[in-house]
Amino acid sequence: MTRAKIDVAVLGATGLTGGELLRLLLQHPRVNEVHALSRKESGRPLHAVHPSLRHLTPATFSTLSPREAAERSDVIFFALPHTQSQAFVAELIDLDDKLLIDLSADFRLRDREAYQRHYAPHACFELVERFVYGLPELDRETIRTARRIANPGCFATAAELLLLPLAQAGMLRDTWPIFAITGSSGSGKTPKASTHHPFRDGNLFAYKMLAHQHEVEIMQTLSQAAGHNCRIRLLSHSGPMVRGIHCTTYANDAALADTDLAALCRHAYADHPFVLVLSEPPRLAEVVGTNFVHLALKQNGAEVEIALVLDNLVKGAAGQAVQNMNLMLGFDETAGLTHPGAYPC
Numbered sequence: 001m002t003r004a005k006i007d008v009a010v011l012g013a014t015g016l017t018g019g020e021l022l023r024l025l026l027q028h029p030r031v032n033e034v035h036a037l038s039r040k041e042s043g044r045p046l047h048a049v050h051p052s053l054r055h056l057t058p059a060t061f062s063t064l065s066p067r068e069a070a071e072r073s074d075v076i077f078f079a080l081p082h083t084q085s086q087a088f089v090a091e092l093i094d095l096d097d098k099l100l101i102d103l104s105a106d107f108r109l110r111d112r113e114a115y116q117r118h119y120a121p122h123a124c125f126e127l128v129e130r131f132v133y134g135l136p137e138l139d140r141e142t143i144r145t146a147r148r149i150a151n152p153g154c155f156a157t158a159a160e161l162l163l164l165p166l167a168q169a170g171m172l173r174d175t176w177p178i179f180a181i182t183g184s185s186g187s188g189k190t191p192k193a194s195t196h197h198p199f200r201d202g203n204l205f206a207y208k209m210l211a212h213q214h215e216v217e218i219m220q221t222l223s224q225a226a227g228h229n230c231r232i233r234l235l236s237h238s239g240p241m242v243r244g245i246h247c248t249t250y251a252n253d254a255a256l257a258d259t260d261l262a263a264l265c266r267h268a269y270a271d272h273p274f275v276l277v278l279s280e281p282p283r284l285a286e287v288v289g290t291n292f293v294h295l296a297l298k299q300n301g302a303e304v305e306i307a308l309v310l311d312n313l314v315k316g317a318a319g320q321a322v323q324n325m326n327l328m329l330g331f332d333e334t335a336g337l338t339h340p341g342a343y344p345c
Contacts, residue, residue, distance in 0.1 A: 003329060005032040009069040011088055012079035013061065014038045016185050017103055019050040020318035021077055026056045028322065028336035030329075035062045035069040070095055075325050078102040079318070083120045090124045093148075099328050100148045101321050107131040107150040108217050118213035134324040135160060136333070137272045138225060143327045151324065152221075154186055154316030155214040158245045159234060160221045161275060161293055162308045165268035167225040171256060175231040178218075180247035181239040186312045201240050212236045243345075244284040245316060248307045257302040265297055265306075273334050274315060274323070282309040289341030291319035311341070 008025055012018045013036035025034050036046055041061040047054035049061075062069055070076045070092050078085040078101070085104040092100065109115040112125045132146035133139070135157065143149065152160070159178045166172050181204070184197040193199060215234045222230040239246070262277065269275040275293045282294035288311050295308045310316055319337055326335050 003030075003074065005030060006074040006329065007031075007033040007035070007072060008075045008077065008325075009035040009037060009062075009066075009073040010077045010079055011037050011066055011069075012081075012084075013046075014041055014049045015079055015081075016313060017317045018079040019053075020313045021079055021321065022046060022050060022053060023056070024314075024318055024322050024336055026053065026059075027339075030331050030335055034059070035064060035073060037062050037064065037066060037069055066092065070098060073098065075099045075101065075329075077321055078104060080104055082106060086122060086124050086127075089127065093127060093130070096147070099325065101134070101151055101324055102131070102149065103151045103317055103321055105153060105213065105217070107148070108133060108152065108156075108220075110220060111216070114216045118216065133221065134320065135221065136320075136323055136327060137161060137164060137269065137275060138221065140272075140327060140333075143324055144330070146328055149321075149324045149328070151317065151321045153214045153217055154245060154310075154312035155180055155182065155212070155234065155236060155247075156217040156221065157316050157320060158247045158293075158308055158310055158312075159214070159218045159232065161295065161310075162247055162249055162306055163222055163232075164225055165265045166261070167222045167230060168268065169259070169264060170226060171253075171259070172222060172226050172230045173253060173255065175233055176249055176251065177233045177235060178247055178249050179235045179237070180245060181237045182245045182312055183239055183241040183243045185242050186245070186316075195238070197242065200238055203240055204237060206235065206237050208236055241284070243288045243311050243313060244309060245312050246282075246284050246307070246309050248305060250303075250305050252303045254302045256299075256304055261299050261304055261306075262297045265295060269295075274337070281307050284309045285341075285343055285345050287311055287315075287341060288345045289314065290339065291315045291323065291337040 085106040131148045131150040134149040278296045293310045
């Protein structure tokens with residue numbers, strides 16, 4: 001039975017993704033109380049860290065321990081850095097009546113060696129099999145019955161939605177390159193020379209060439225959809241904006257010539273409320289601050305270009321986590337997520 005109102009806990013509530021979760025959950029029509037956890041900020045107003053929340057609530061960061069907050073909640077979100085979620089998940093995994101949604105990479109990859117190559121040794125890899133990968137457009141029905149969700153990465157969400165219809169139709173062959181640009185918020189709050197916004201504004205550069213950690217996740221997901229191993233190359237770039245991901249792909253394959261790929265994409269996403277297939281190239285500013293994805297495709301016989309935009313902090317992280325929560329609890333999938341962004345941003 002669908003619950004009328006729920007309580008939630010957010011671990012790692014001071015980060016950019018944690019702040020987005022608070023923004024969405026505090027306005028969610030089915031959420032009653034939000035326990036925002038932070039060791040350093042305990043007892044301080046939420047707006048001391050996330051100034052825009054001043055207009056929503058006078059609430060403070062919780063003084064509860066993670067265990068206490070989890071026991072008082074229906075859903076626990078882990079908005080913690082990669083490699084840090086696993087310890088908290090291991091501590092709370094025994095709470096069978098609670099829903100766990102992890103926004104880190106700790107439970108996404110099924111290949112232990114691949115995880116450890118890109119991140120660090122995993123302390124509880126045996127728990128990975130208890131998590132469902134949370135991309136609703138891939139497997140919404142499995143998510144509805146899941147108790148533990150591994151929320152996809154932002155680049156991975158963009159790349160997977162870019163090519164998912166073709167993968168499901170068996171049209172991904174050889175190597176597919178994806179050129180993707182992300183905003184500075186994708187690197188978190190802690191400034192570094194390569195991620196601090198003053199060094200990105202007015203700048204554009206590639207990074208993690210031939211070594212981006214999301215590439216393994218993308219190939220895992222698209223290979224599952226295709227039913228065979230897919231080879232994807234992610235060409236990741238740091239852009240001068242704060243939010244958003246813009247990605248494109250190109251192919252010239254005679255096997256594509258007889259298929260209306262735009263119609264294929266429209267059909268694939270017809271029942272998915274957050275993916276819109278447009279007739280003109282998508283513009284990033286139109287989705288910033290929202291959970292929506294805009295996709296467009298241009299085809300000339302065997303040649304095809306596909307472009308996609310989304311907000312890395314919303315559909316690429318917090319919004320998708322809330323979308324998964326809605327599905328798991330039997331709520332309307334779009335609950336709390338249909339607000340438009342600000343335009344121009």
